[in-house]
Amino acid sequence: MQYLMCMLVILPYVGGGPVHPRTEKSCIAMHTFQNTYDVLKAKLFDINAEMSLLKDDLDNAIEQTCGVLGTLGTGNTHLYQLTYCNFEEKDDDDECTFRPEHFVINQDVSDHTFGSTLGHVYTYTPYYYSGSKLTSVKMFQPANAYCIRFYFKLQAAAAGSIKLYLQVGEHPGYAFHTIPATSLPAEKWILAEASPDQEYLQQPFKIILENSIRTIIYIDDIMVYNARCDTDGIRSPVCPFGSFTRKEGTNLSCYTFHPEPLMYVDAIKSCKRVWPDASLLQIESAEEQTYITYQINKSRAMTYAADFGIWIGGNDVDTEHKFVWIGNENPIPFNYTNWHQGQPNNMNGDQDCVMLQYRTNNNDYEWGDVGCAEKHSFICEMTYDVSHASSHQYPNTVIG
Known part of the structure; x- marks a missing residue:
């Protein structure tokens, strides 16, 4: 049996004369293949990174919905309709x-x-x-x-x-x-x-x-x-699997990250489906800003989303340049801000909603104003007074 071996031998070109047309065509083809290879390699690297993020999101979704390892967790919030x-x-x-x-x-x-x-x-x-x-x-x-x-x-x-x-x-x-x-x-x-x-x-x-x-x-x-x-989850929320919590005084805040990009109003509606009194994230102190930044930086999925911006709950829709937190029964004026230099600027006259937009050298995320119709990932916040949780009696409540 005979074997035919095909070998491509590339010899270095020694100057001193014109390049043979056949050699020139081969060189162009090899350079084209090299460029194509580099592009494909970069694309495959990006796809691998995207798949890892999607896998993380899938794991989080399974835990939030079904509990650890797919079992129904004791903290599941959908034990009722x-x-x-x-x-x-x-x-x-x-x-x-x-x-x-x-x-x-x-x-x-x-x-x-x-x-x-x-x-x-x-x-x-x-x-x-x-x-x-x-x-x-x-x-x-x-x-x-x-x-x-x-x-x-x-x-x-x-x-x-x-x-x-x-x-x-x-x-x-x-x-x-x-x-x-x-x-x-x-x-x-x-x-x-x-x-x-x-x-x-x-x-x-x-x-x-x-x-x-x-x-x-x-x-x-x-x-x-x-x-x-x-029932747990009605008068006060049950924090889903994958959420992170922060307590200040008697107030407990539970935060959930949502990777799906939505418009600002649709993001608020999505938060309300987690718990009717939930809102988009409201950052009301430097300590809370530091805490949220820490949570973003330790999560690959949130860090990736933050490169494109993450919605928070502030806007100046009702009164221009008077930013408030919304998603509660009454708007809350900003008493703390972390604007990027030159922000807010209301570019083109239609930037009314706030997001974590600018990553700094120390991995903080400064705020910017953008159009509310843009689509971004978001963080929801559920805050309640734990001192009322045992009795479930809240101010301005008529219980029958």
């Missing part, structure tokens, strides 16, 4: 559609979801009508317990009440819970909470909120859980 309606978007399957009577959707006032005119709120103005009503389109299924929570705000002190009904069949029957307006504060968001008796929960039902308070009233963030109100 939550129907959370913030009236920011229509749901095609009527999950969060309420049929209004004399209520209208309003974006001219600050809502509870965002604490800003970025959001929407149901408003009743008692000029011509003696009352108003919201009725769920969704039929809620029987369960051993239900917890119904929502926020409302009165423009002024007034007489009247809010009544809650569970409608089984065609008729609502009597109200199972009444919130009298007597002694309720004006111009403050109030959290209402009610737990129907189990007799109401044996058949599918609709929820009706009936209002007879004779002042302008706002209603937002209706939350319906098929669990008792004292």
Whole structure:
């Protein structure tokens, strides 16, 4: 058997005469291959790095959703079903559609979801009508317990009440819970909470909120859980796997990183799906800035995302150059800043939202303002007072 061996021998070119056309063509081909090889090598290196980051994100997602090694963790926050309606978007399957009577959707006032005119709120103005009503389109299924929570705000002190009904069949029957307006504060968001008796929960039902308070009233963030109100994760959050926590005084903050790039408003909505009272990250001190920077620098996924910017919860949408933290019931003015030199600059007149944008030589991340329609990764924050956690009694809460 004969073997044919093909060998390419490259001899150094010795100057002194013209390059043979055939040799010149070979050299061009070899240089082209060398450049292609270098480009492919760089691309493969980038792909390998991307795959490592994706693997880290997958591991974190599995832990957050399923617990360690894929088992259901004890801190899982989805041991109940939550129907959370913030009236920011229509749901095609009527999950969060309420049929209004004399209520209208309003974006001219600050809502509870965002604490800003970025959001929407149901408003009743008692000029011509003696009352108003919201009725769920969704039929809620029987369960051993239900917890119904929502926020409302009165423009002024007034007489009247809010009544809650569970409608089984065609008729609502009597109200199972009444919130009298007597002694309720004006111009403050109030959290209402009610737990129907189990007799109401044996058949599918609709929820009706009936209002007879004779002042302008706002209603937002209706939350319906098929669990008792004292279940972990309802009145106070359960930090998911993969989150990191920080305590200051009696306040505990739980932070979750979300690698998927979203627009600013959509990022806030995503935080609310973790816990309805969550917000985008609010950095209110140099100590918190240092803590967040440390967490970013020790995570490959967050460090990679930070190269493209990470949303935090500040903006000046409502009043130009007056930056506030939003995502809570009331905007919080900046009392600490970490702006990059020359920032904020509102370039092109449409940069209203804040992100961690500029990495410094000491691995800090300084702030910049950008357009709110840009898409970036983000960090959510859930902060609550642990001194209230045992009793679950919070200020401005009406519990029934």
